[in-house]
Amino acid sequence: MNKLKLFILSTLLGLSALAQQTAVATLTTGGTAYNVIANPAAISSITFTSTTTNPAVLYLFDSATTTTNYVQAAYTGVTSYATNWALVWTNESDIVITNTFVGTWTGPTTVSAVTSTLPVLAAAVAPGNGQSVRSLNLNTTRGLTAVASTPGILQINYRR
Amino acid sequence: MNLPAIDQNLCGSWTQLNKDTYNTVPYYLQKATAEFRKDWPTFANLLGKRRWSQNQGPILRTVMTERSPMIRQTAYPQPLTVTPTVDVPVQRERTAETSPLWHDFSSVAFNWYPEFNDFLKHVKNAILDINRQIALYEETFYKTYMWDYAPYVYVVGDTAGQGIVAAPQSTDGTGKTTAWLQSMLNRVGGNGQLTFIEMSNILNKFQQVVGGTPYSGSEVPNKDSSPLTDKYCLVTSEEVYNSWAGDPWVLNNRPLALNILTEGFRGEPLGRFVTKIEKFPRRWAVTGEGATAITEHAPETVQLDSARFDFGRTYPNPSYANPTVSQYCLSWVMGGNSYETIEVGPPPGDFTSMDPMMNWNGKAQIIKAMMVPCTQPDGSVTYEFNERGRYLKAIGTVILGMLGNNAFNVLPVLHKRPLFILPSQTVPNAG
DSSP states (O other): OHHHHHHHHHHHHHHHHHHSEEEEEEEOSTTOEEEEEOSOOEEEEEEEEEOSSSOEEEEEEOOSSSOOEEEEOOEEEEEEEEEEEEEEEEOTTSOEEEEEEEEEEEEEEEEOOEEEEOOEEEEEEEOTTOEEEEEEEEEOSSOEEEEESSOEEEEEEEEO | OOSSOSSOOOTTOOOOOOTTSSOOOSOOOOOOOOOOOOOOOSSTTTSEEEEOOTTSOSOEEEEEEEOOOOOOSOOOOOOTTSOOOOOOOOOEEEEEEEOOEEEEEEOOOEEHHHHHHSSSOOHHHHHHHHHHHHHHHHHHHHHHHHHHHOSEEEETTOSSSSSEEEOOOOSSSOSSOHHHHHHHHHHOOTTOOOOHHHHHHHHHHIIIIIOOOOSBSOSSOOSTTOOOOOBEEEEEEHHHHHHGGGOHHHHHHOOTTSOTTTSOOOSOGGGTEEEEEESSOOEEEEESTTSOEEEOOOSEEEOOOTTSTTTTOEEEOHHHHOTTTSOEEEEEEEOSSOOEEEEOOSOOHHHHSSSSOOOOBSOOEEEOOOEEEEEOTTSOEEEEEOTTOOEEEEEEEEEEOEEOTTGGGEEEEEEEOOSSSSOOOOOTTOO
16 A cells, blocks of 8 residues: 555656656856746746846747747838828819818838847846746747846746 | 378477468458547538539629718707708718639549459549549638738737727738738737637627627617626637636536536627637647748648558647647637628530530549550550550639628637636645
8 A cells, every 4th residue: 555655656746747847057157038937838936136236137039949039020011100192073054172181001011021029028137136026827839939138047937 | 200201200300380381461451440529611601502504604793782881979959949950971882802713632543453453442432532622622711811801900918008909901812922921920828718708899899890790689679777688799719619628717607507517618708799619720830939930831741650550540640739839819700691602503515425524513523534654665655545544633623702791790810729628726835
């Protein structure tokens, strides 16, 4: 019976370890991107520790690499603005009439290709030699990449 | 020992026949049922219907009266001692147009012999299978048309705006291009889930910005200090509905009577969304930083590995089903009287009264009028009529159409799929 209990307990512990994972990354250089998770993940919390005497600002991006930029291809979007439209016509008594209709014009607009920075998923600030702990509920589609303003250590609890 | 033999002494010998000596049946065939999740139509029941009249031309145009806009927020009438100013409202008309569209379905050609010889019948099942595919095609067409035609979309967790985005329109897929979709998916920010918080924003934006009208209920307050009770229809996937049991806002505010432990989420979100579940929601898989490549995977696939015990099974396509591959999903918020589907009726009578009968009612039928291959003495293949009737096919044609009278009343919602139904929890020192 004791062996059975031990087996059940070890199975449960094993499942827990599989379900919840932790990643730790040392961000040794400020302003440099570090890829912490290279797969889609559900982020539940982060602990960020500044390893210098300066406050550190941390930004998290949805990326599977150290790239935080992306190229948005050119496309045709939609824009609208208030305008008016004049119609000049001649009535049955040969009187020229101008109707001015007031409204909003909505039509296509060309958006050029541009290189942009990925949106920031979440941010955290740790005081000098201090720690910031945040509970999060984030789903990433590609992975997780971190950039800190000054060196620090980042611990992430996640599932995937 | 010779067999048969006579007058033998069997002491100290062993006589046995080869076990394959006699006839056996190699397989004991029994009929079984392949289990699968059932299909159901969602949009066909949500949309209105309009009958098409024959001999009235190729385009159906509906004409609607539009009220003049409310263009003032203040009003200052003149004293009676001066001549009053005047308001001149002008009502307008607008139109919507559509034309019927059609699509063919066909089974492979069936030879008579397998039907005579094989264990199971095939023709009847082929007809049922085509009928299912026609029903799925019809549902997919409605969704495709509404997506292409939609004047607005809603982006969950919008990182560049308020969520509601004016969208390019078309009826052939040329409006909402892949590059445009890339820009929208990149705006899906943060958690990206279709949560109660997002639904509250969708409700307001759909009412205030789009001018969406209700799916059901009165738009007019029925008494003082009473909220509006009109409702909108939210069509979403099963996994999103399930995820509401773990929605942070639900967890913080749920009444104790809402038993999410053993009964899951029940009710209408915010009291304003009638929810319907969609079987095959549209999903997108993105790869590359910034969604530089977007792929749509087929919802179902076939197991082709003959070494597996489920060889030949039709099952959910892993690339479509896995939220880490197809990460984005489309849900719908729908108001009332948005689109009408076109009911065309049968083809002209002269074409339906004699064989081969022309038919486009979306139901499969068996035909024998076809050409079959025939190998000539010189080895060349020619085709001749199926005059001996040894082949048949199941064919079907469906005629479709949609009329976007009030297309603004369908709001596609772009969001991420939940990786987990319940929110991820912090486990100290896990891992």
